[in-house]
Amino acid sequence: MVFIRQVIESFIFAWQALKSNILRTTLSLLGVTVGIFAIVAVFTIVDSLEKNVKESLKEIGDRVVYVQKWPWGFGGEYAWWKYFRWPEPNYNEFRFLADKLENAEAVAVLDARGSIDFKHGSNNGKGSVWGITQDYNKISEIEIESGRYFTPLETNTSKNVTIIGAKVADWLFPGQDPLGQVIKIAGNKFTVIGLQKRKGSSMLEFNGKADEKCYIPYGAFAKYFSSGRMNVDIAVKGFERDHGLQELEAEITGLMRSKRALKPRDENNFSINRPDAAAKAIDGMFAVLTLAGWIIGSFSILVGGFGIANIMFVSVRERTNLIGIQKSLGAKNYFILLQFLFEAIMLSLVGGLVGVLLVYLITLIPLGEFQLVMKAGNIILGLGVSSLIGMLSGLIPAMMASRMDPVVAIRAK
Known part of the structure; x- marks a missing residue:
């Protein structure tokens, strides 16, 4: 004391x-x-x-690898000029991987275009449109504030339906409920079935700001925005049990080499990009x-x-x-x-x-x-x-x- x-x-x-x-x-x-x-x-x-x-980075998914032409890192495994000769991944290769992969929780396609005009009546705006397949919401969660996600039927039949971002709703439907309304995306009519939660801006913007995006089924995207080109980015999500996604990456490599008929001595002509490497x-x-x-x-x-x-x-x-x-x-x-x-x-x-x-x-x-x-x-x-x-x-x-x-x-x- x-x-x-x-x-x-x-x-x-x-x-x-x-x-x-x-x-x-x-x-x-x-x-x-x-x-x-x-x-x-x-x-x-x-x-x-x-x-x-x-x-x-959460937008590009967790436990996800991307099959693409170009590596995300500079230089990569090969000399830079070799990448020019590589083919782009395409929709048929996506279907092949989706059918054959055993170590994948989900396989999806995504493609995007920026500076696209959106219009409803006299209201308009400009943002990006993303074409995605059914399992994309398992790769990168699309948070829906109201409405719903695409049904398998809408995706498989390439319906003209869309899930719009919060900023797009502000532009086209100020003070109104956008669900069920018809908007024009680059002059093509789409019915709004979902409204995304507002996310705001972030340091990294992938093909446009999150609130200025419209998602549509990939088939509709290919019809209106690809001009017959079926080149895509393929996103594959692995299981939690696959630590480091080593099994998934090895299986993708084997299947892609098989699909492209590469000989044992041939080099890979595709890149498997990992968001965790960027992190x-x-x-x-x-x-x-x-x-x-x-x-x-x-x-x-x-x-x-x-x-x-x-x-x-x-x-x-x-x-x-x-x-x-x-x-x-x-x-x-x-x-x-x-x-x-x-x-x-x-x-x-x-x-x-x-x-x-x-x-x-x-x-x-x-x-x-x-x-x-x-x-x-x-x-x-x-x-x-x-x-x-x-x-x-x-x-x-x-x-x-x-x-x-x-x-x-x-x-x-």
Whole structure:
């Protein structure tokens, strides 16, 4: 109980010392403020970017591989000029994979066109139209706010039906229910059967903004927008039991080579692209940005730490007589040590709080569709680092003060 009371008294002494030197206290914490601001600001920006990008990547599916002509990465396995000679995947190959694949949960086709005119009465807009097959909603979930998804009959018979985005509904049906209404997509009539949930903009837009898309059955898309060309992107979703999708990728490779009659010594003439590879590349980029934040912030914190240590040495010198009086009245060494240690920690912690507050104020600035979000983890990190810097900066001065001889300290001028 006595120990706790002395700790509290040490804390009060430290607080009074800081209050008595407001200007010096303010100047001392600036370095820590700048350092914590740099670290927390970079972490907040990186976390917000990462969240936005990964939410955008959800659109291309989870546990999904894409069979395409071009690889997503630069260079790829072969020299770049070889890719030009490769054929595009086509609808017949999609049907072949859909019938033969045993390690696939779903197989779908998608193709898209941008800058397409939408019209209803005197209202119009311009967005993208996507042609998809029945299982596409298993590859990438199409969230329906009202209405429904395509039926197998509508997909198989290439019905002129569509699921429209929230922005398209705003353009064509302001204040109205679009379900059951007929719209014109590039001059062709389609009946609206579904309305997608509003998603807003994201960092990565795949063939147009999410709210400006219209989905239609692939057969209708091929009829109106492909001009007889049956080249497609084939999306294949694997089972959860297939870790790394190794079995799925191997089976796709074997079937595609068989379908294209490739000989054992022939190179593959198709690419199997994996969204998780893109996610790993993005993680690596954000790791570099995080490291840069630590480096930038560390220099400022280092300067701030030296500043606090210098001020604490000055404070010990100024209060030498007081230390002698306290020790002559029976104050223990740890009581003196805690006074100066608490003072250094409080000084650094206030600097950290100011830095975190500045970052929070920045998150309140409207940045359009991109939103900065400060995580609790970043706040704890900032305050934790500032407390640690305060402890390290004040430890040596506090130990010097606690070890003073009371007689020598009282005589000091």
